[in-house]
Amino acid sequence: MCADAGAGLGLEIPVLSSQTKAGLAGFLPAASSTANPVDMIASAGPDDYERTIRIVAGSGEVDALIVTFIPPLARPPSEIAEAMNRAAGSLGESRPVLGVFTGGDAPTAGANGTRVAIYSFPEDAARALARATKLAKWRSWPEDPPWRAPDAQQDEARARIAAALGRGQVWLDPEAIQALLSCYGMRLLESRVAATAEVAAAAAREIGAPVALKAYGPGILHKTEARAVALALPDPSAVESAAHAMAERLRRSVLEAEGFLLQRMAGEGVEMIVGVVQGPPFGPVIACGAGGTAAELVNDVSVRLTPLNGSEADEMIRSLATFPLLDGYRGRPKMDVASLRGLVLRLGALAEDLPQVVDVDLNPVVVGPNEADVVDARSRVEQRDPPPPEGARPRPAYPPDHA
Numbered sequence: 001m002c003a004d005a006g007a008g009l010g011l012e013i014p015v016l017s018s019q020t021k022a023g024l025a026g027f028l029p030a031a032s033s034t035a036n037p038v039d040m041i042a043s044a045g046p047d048d049y050e051r052t053i054r055i056v057a058g059s060g061e062v063d064a065l066i067v068t069f070i071p072p073l074a075r076p077p078s079e080i081a082e083a084m085n086r087a088a089g090s091l092g093e094s095r096p097v098l099g100v101f102t103g104g105d106a107p108t109a110g111a112n113g114t115r116v117a118i119y120s121f122p123e124d125a126a127r128a129l130a131r132a133t134k135l136a137k138w139r140s141w142p143e144d145p146p147w148r149a150p151d152a153q154q155d156e157a158r159a160r161i162a163a164a165l166g167r168g169q170v171w172l173d174p175e176a177i178q179a180l181l182s183c184y185g186m187r188l189l190e191s192r193v194a195a196t197a198e199v200a201a202a203a204a205r206e207i208g209a210p211v212a213l214k215a216y217g218p219g220i221l222h223k224t225e226a227r228a229v230a231l232a233l234p235d236p237s238a239v240e241s242a243a244h245a246m247a248e249r250l251r252r253s254v255l256e257a258e259g260f261l262l263q264r265m266a267g268e269g270v271e272m273i274v275g276v277v278q279g280p281p282f283g284p285v286i287a288c289g290a291g292g293t294a295a296e297l298v299n300d301v302s303v304r305l306t307p308l309n310g311s312e313a314d315e316m317i318r319s320l321a322t323f324p325l326l327d328g329y330r331g332r333p334k335m336d337v338a339s340l341r342g343l344v345l346r347l348g349a350l351a352e353d354l355p356q357v358v359d360v361d362l363n364p365v366v367v368g369p370n371e372a373d374v375v376d377a378r379s380r381v382e383q384r385d386p387p388p389p390e391g392a393r394p395r396p397a398y399p400p401d402h403a
Helices: 002-008 018-025 046-058 077-091 122-139 154-166 174-182 197-207 236-252 310-318 337-353
Strands: 065-069 097-101 117-119 191-194 211-216 229-233 259-264 270-279 283-290 301-305 357-367 372-374 377-381
Touching (some): 046 065, 097 122, 154 174, 197 236, 283 310, 283 337
Antiparallel strands (some): 270 283
């Protein structure tokens, strides 16, 4: 139970070497198991516990030990606890030892100079060790300075946000989103905005077939669900027909298409999502994960607070369960992770500089072998006071688990 809980929490349960197993077999009964987890069987006494801890810890094959005692006979748990303490004391600070004592007579942690943290259930010990391991890993991260966009056009970005707010916009239109992202070195896939179906057909001639057609307007937030997307349209006439049909569908759904967005089709790649939201009292919260229409279904997202540094952006991406898809899974080509990393850093810098941008959702971002294309974006703005200085914001004791 303890090994299963630890493995489920990300701890590695290593295989012990034949030399270590032989050392254990030299004094444990033949019925014992010298694999990991080691089973000393019910007859094990204090000396067995102490010798086993010393041998396993001294092998250099483990970083920590969880030692479990289940009282099957009339052997006092205090004797076992003393043996654990002696063995743990001989290790110094090199190997933490946690103890699990089931039953009502468990020794108290910290009593009588106890060095071993005591738990009543194996899952609790595994959880505590996993948390301590995560904290140690976080403390060992390099203290890189926060990443700032060296080419950011902050004044222009602020002016565009002020203009949008002055027009009463809450959700930015496609042209405003493209302009805002470009101020921080991010660009949508090649696009044209068209007010009518006829203008959309003309835009398709400029971009070149095949193209994607999308409608935008109040209430059209999830375009796929609203049936406001048509893909791989082969020619301008198909674009015009699709635009008319799309506008009619939206009208029947009590939605209105303010206009259309024409895009060249994205190449093959892995669909990701990169987003940020201003989350008081912590400031901007940035996320990166598996994207596309199944983003909520897959629910593989890594979340961090800004400002980010390069190491944190790398860790965000590599901690995802779906990261292997970006890294050449099963012989597929490796994708341009560096470009995805750049998007994460640039969006974090934008949110850090511009508190009026309260929500940005880049989904999908198609990460191919040579680039990361932002296929769709939405952004919400509102009037905000300047954020408190970074040092004045509440911070968690260590990075939150990725969701």
